[in-house]
Amino acid sequence: xxxxxxxxxxxxxxVARELNEELCYVETKKFPDGEKYLRINGTIDxxxxxxxxxxxxxxxxxxxxxxxxxxxxxxxxxxxxxxxPYMGYARQEKRFNPGETISAKIVCELIQAAGADEFITFNIxxxxxxxxxxIPARNISAMPAIAEYLAKKFFxxxxxxxxxxxxxxxxxxxxxxxxxxxxxxxxxLSKVRLGPDKVETRIVDVRCDDAGENTVNVDSVKGKHxxxxxxxxxxxxxxxxxINILKQYGADSVDVCCVHPILTNNGAVRIYEAGANKIIGxxxxxxxxxxVSIAKSIADALRE
Ligand code: R5P
Numbered sequence: 152x153x154x155x156x157x158x159x160x161x162x163x164x165x166v167a168r169e170l171n172e173e174l175c176y177v178e179t180k181k182f183p184d185g186e187k188y189l190r191i192n193g194t195i196d197x198x199x200x201x202x203x204x205x206x207x208x209x210x211x212x213x214x215x216x217x218x219x220x221x222x223x224x225x226x227x228x229x230x231x232x233x234x235x236p237y238m239g240y241a242r243q244e245k246r247f248n249p250g251e252t253i254s255a256k257i258v259c260e261l262i263q264a265a266g267a268d269e270f271i272t273f274n275i276x277x278x279x280x281x282x283x284x285x286i287p288a289r290n291i292s293a294m295p296a297i298a299e300y301l302a303k304k305f306f307x308x309x310x311x312x313x314x315x316x317x318x319x320x321x322x323x324x325x326x327x328x329x330x331x332x333x334x335x336x337x338x339x340l341s342k343v344r345l346g347p348d349k350v351e352t353r354i355v356d357v358r359c360d361d362a363g364e365n366t367v368n369v370d371s372v373k374g375k376h377x378x379x380x381x382x383x384x385x386x387x388x389x390x391x392x393x394i395n396i397l398k399q400y401g402a403d404s405v406d407v408c409c410v411h412p413i414l415t416n417n418g419a420v421r422i423y424e425a426g427a428n429k430i431i432g433x434x435x436x437x438x439x440x441x442x443v444s445i446a447k448s449i450a451d452a453l454r455e
Contacts, residue, residue: 156203165446373401387418
């Protein structure tokens, strides 16, 4: 049995269809004072999977997730698998400054305390967050799904002129994953974060990466179809900088891919304004850019 929280109902319906499982409906409404009412309709199976991303409004979506998990256990479910395609608060996995709350830790503890028996997420910003759980917790990559989409939509003819680019070194692994699947070269830019909504991006020479593998030099971006890949696009600042620098170095066209299209503060508009043809996100979060479905990846993970 699959249950979709209100942030992930369409995705849950697709997962249920992939698995040929029953989709159970959750009814939610708000009381006049703003508190949430939640009711799960139908008879509860012994094993249930809840799907709910905890993006904006984070606190509401998280509270709803906790209500669903705890309610399922009260209603007789023996095992509750929790799929949080996009996990909010995962970027604060440690104290960067004295006195800060380690939000990711608290969120994991709450999900577990509510009754989760297993946890699955996608491209979590810091994988070490999963260590805050004592239950089995998995991080799945949406890169194969994104690569498959790119291969079908963009590279029917040839992938020779494409160059996959990570906007910072942290995202280089994603660029490598995608480029391997679609069969083209990849590289990364250098990013320095100056504040929550300010980043500076530079060109780096990465003819040879840390592992000694040959990669392309960013100078060779000239005339290429650049495909930028990142885990999250939030304000879009990182991507706008990357587009500007790639255009400056002669990229012919730029497409932008990400797993989690948060796209806050007019992020999408700024990215298009900077010159991107398309923003390609997954449906870990619902947005106009959610072109790639991770339903099959979730279904495959649940079958394991
Ligand atoms: C950070 O390292 C992440 O991978 C993303 O690059 C970052 O969260 C994007 O944020 P923004 O869109 O606000 O620049």
